[in-house]
Amino acid sequence: MKVGKILKVSGPLVVAQGMDEANVYDVVEVSEDRLIGEIIEMRNDRASIQVYENTTGIGPGEPVYTTGSPLSIELGPGLIEGMFDGIQRPLDALKDKAGDFLTRGITVPRLNREKKWDFVATKKVGDKVQSGDIIGEVQENKVFKHKIMVPIGLSGTIKSISSGSFTVDEVVAKIDGENGGDVKLMQKWPVRVPRPVKEKLDPIKPLITGQRVIDTFFPVAKGGTAAIPGPFGSGKTVVQHQLAKWADADIVVYVGCGERGNEMTDVLMEFPELEDPRTGESLMKRTVLIANTSNMPVAAREASIYTGITVAEYFRDMGYSVAMMADSTSRWAEALREMSGRLEEMPGDEGYPAYLASRIAEFYERAGLAKVLGSDDREGSLTAIGAVSPPGGDISEPVSQATLRIVKVFWGLDYALSYARHFPAINWLNSYTLYQDKVDEYLTNSISKDFAINRKRAMALLSEEASLLEIVKLVGRDSLSDLDQLKLEVSKSIREDFLQQNAFRPEDTYCSLEKQFLILDLILSFEDEAKRALENGVYLNEVLALEVREKITRAKNIPEDKLSELKNIKTELVDAVTTLIEEGGSHA
Ligand code: ADP
Numbered sequence: 001m002k003v004g005k006i007l008k009v010s011g012p013l014v015v016a017q018g019m020d021e022a023n024v025y026d027v028v029e030v031s032e033d034r035l036i037g038e039i040i041e042m043r044n045d046r047a048s049i050q051v052y053e054n055t056t057g058i059g060p061g062e063p064v065y066t067t068g069s070p071l072s073i074e075l076g077p078g079l080i081e082g083m084f085d086g087i088q089r090p091l092d093a094l095k096d097k098a099g100d101f102l103t104r105g106i107t108v109p110r111l112n113r114e115k116k117w118d119f120v121a122t123k124k125v126g127d128k129v130q131s132g133d134i135i136g137e138v139q140e141n142k143v144f145k146h147k148i149m150v151p152i153g154l155s156g157t158i159k160s161i162s163s164g165s166f167t168v169d170e171v172v173a174k175i176d177g178e179n180g181g182d183v184k185l186m187q188k189w190p191v192r193v194p195r196p197v198k199e200k201l202d203p204i205k206p207l208i209t210g211q212r213v214i215d216t217f218f219p220v221a222k223g224g225t226a227a228i229p230g231p232f233g234s235g236k237t238v239v240q241h242q243l244a245k246w247a248d249a250d251i252v253v254y255v256g257c258g259e260r261g262n263e264m265t266d267v268l269m270e271f272p273e274l275e276d277p278r279t280g281e282s283l284m285k286r287t288v289l290i291a292n293t294s295n296m297p298v299a300a301r302e303a304s305i306y307t308g309i310t311v312a313e314y315f316r317d318m319g320y321s322v323a324m325m326a327d328s329t330s331r332w333a334e335a336l337r338e339m340s341g342r343l344e345e346m347p348g349d350e351g352y353p354a355y356l357a358s359r360i361a362e363f364y365e366r367a368g369l370a371k372v373l374g375s376d377d378r379e380g381s382l383t384a385i386g387a388v389s390p391p392g393g394d395i396s397e398p399v400s401q402a403t404l405r406i407v408k409v410f411w412g413l414d415y416a417l418s419y420a421r422h423f424p425a426i427n428w429l430n431s432y433t434l435y436q437d438k439v440d441e442y443l444t445n446s447i448s449k450d451f452a453i454n455r456k457r458a459m460a461l462l463s464e465e466a467s468l469l470e471i472v473k474l475v476g477r478d479s480l481s482d483l484d485q486l487k488l489e490v491s492k493s494i495r496e497d498f499l500q501q502n503a504f505r506p507e508d509t510y511c512s513l514e515k516q517f518l519i520l521d522l523i524l525s526f527e528d529e530a531k532r533a534l535e536n537g538v539y540l541n542e543v544l545a546l547e548v549r550e551k552i553t554r555a556k557n558i559p560e561d562k563l564s565e566l567k568n569i570k571t572e573l574v575d576a577v578t579t580l581i582e583e584g585g586s587h588a
């Protein structure tokens with residue numbers, strides 16, 4: 001280890017000299033406390049180091065040790081159910097060593113070194129293998145099978161391999177050949193480098209989230225990218241949590257980037273208690289949490305996004321569908337801004353560094369549906385969903401703008417909606433998705449040919465509602481024709497009975513695609529039936545007073561195993577209108 005000396009300390013930034021043998025992005029250890037840092041700039045023999053721990057009490061003259069390797073994380077059994085900080089130090093282990101508050105310079109292994117895992121080999125001696133090939137499996141918990149892959153860069157013929165009980169650090173197979181080497185259950189990867197794939201493909205299948213406004217109106221594809229911008233309190237974190245809980249991904253990687261100190265504590269406490277609706281097991285059995293609260297050093301926040309996406313890529317490489325949530329990328333961008341300021345770089349828009357947009361783009365570009373490495377042609381997907389918290393909710397600021405230029409789905413949260421307790425407060429008039437056409441094909445085949453037709457009709461009603469309401473404001477509701485008044489009733493029903501979804505109500509928190517379709521279909525049938533009534537001389541207020549409307553309002557609380565009730569309501573509606581016509585269709 002080569003030693004340099006600290007020249008100055010400015011918060012999380014340390015400048016050291018005598019570092020001529022080090023390189024940008026090398027990890028260093030600062031002072032005898034061995035604080036972990038990373039070189040972010042080199043000028044001659046001077047290194048600017050961002051330190052991932054509190055630098056109070058550290059000063060000029062103290063040593064800096066270079067490690068000669070980039071910031072890397074450990075990938076292997078033990079990741080799942082793990083809770084880590086931004087540079088993958090396990091929060092539990094840190095707690096055990098240091099009490100509730102993190103002290104400095106504690107070097108704990110990233111993955112548990114003592115625990116033994118049952119490895120079942122699926123390849124044998126003499127098999128030819130290449131990078132990414134699966135050579136065996138570890139059943140990590142009841143629901144998750146960890147595939148052990150030939151590390152990237154290795155290939156050749158298997159010289160030895162054995163099933164059995166191993167720690168992550170023990171050799172389970174040896175590969176012969178020019179690019180041969182040892183395979184352990186664990187591999188390392190530098191977080192700032194995307195893990196390579198064979199080929200990126202066009203995402204086509206929706207990530208089903210059970211959230212009506214998302215799945216029906218603004219779906220994201222598996223392997224897609226989405227952003228959730230919104231002001232403080234508009235529901236970004238609740239949406240992210242809902243996705244983490246309900247999205248039909250095999251693995252969820254949740255990165256909490258210090259919005260509020262206690263918010264991550266909530267996640268850390270709540271997630272282990274949640275039941276995975278697909279398996280009945282704890283949700284943590286398919287989840288990795290990376291937590292940086294605002295009281296942790298700013299640089300670790302910067303790293304946490306890369307740590308998270310690297311973990312996500314690793315599971316994608318096994319052939320799984322992975323969803324990564326980052327809440328909030330604005331806090332991450334602020335960390336970038338703070339480090340840039342301390343480096344005295346030329347500031348760009350609002351003090352953010354000029355490379356802000358390219359960093360955001362690089363992050364989202366690591367998402368995708370891909371043919372992954374290995375000879376078996378498997379596919380894996382990584383969906384990336386980032387919350388953005390623009391100050392004051394104004395998305396003209398740099399982080400929102402840079403994000404919107406790159407992501408394909410925009411779920412715009414709206415202060416007015418959340419104030420009116422319309423949740424999720426996703427504004428249907430300005431949100432969008434670029435996956436609609438592909439996903440529609442899937443929905444047409446798997447749910448109904450009317451799925452997309454109904455959505456288009458509902459969207460058209462909602463945008464018409466916006467202009468009708470303008471007219472109502474000027475001249476009053478009575479001046480509208482019966483048909484226009486009906487439109488207002490139906491669009492209100494779409495908003496309240498379909499789009500609003502209570503995350504905290506057990507019957508409503510998750511809604512299957514089938515149920516989503518049936519509810520919307522029922523609401524639109526009401527418009528059809530009301531029109532039929534009007535055409536046959538029934539008064540509008542008679543139709544609006546039908547008792548069955550009450551049932552439409554409560555349709556979303558019908559349990560998933562009683563969906564036939566939704567069809568019964570539709571029958572009841574048609575019958576009620578028929579009766580109305582028969583009884584009183586003589587007004588005309
Ligand atoms: P943000 O992360 O944007 O600051 P939160 O996600 O913490 O906002 O949401 C703020 C509050 O809004 C929540 O505590 C909750 O009361 C309410 N809320 C948000 N989304 C929903 C929802 N889908 N259902 C019910 N309440 C919600």
Ligand code: MG
Nearest residue numbers: 236237238259
């Ligand atoms: Mg939040």
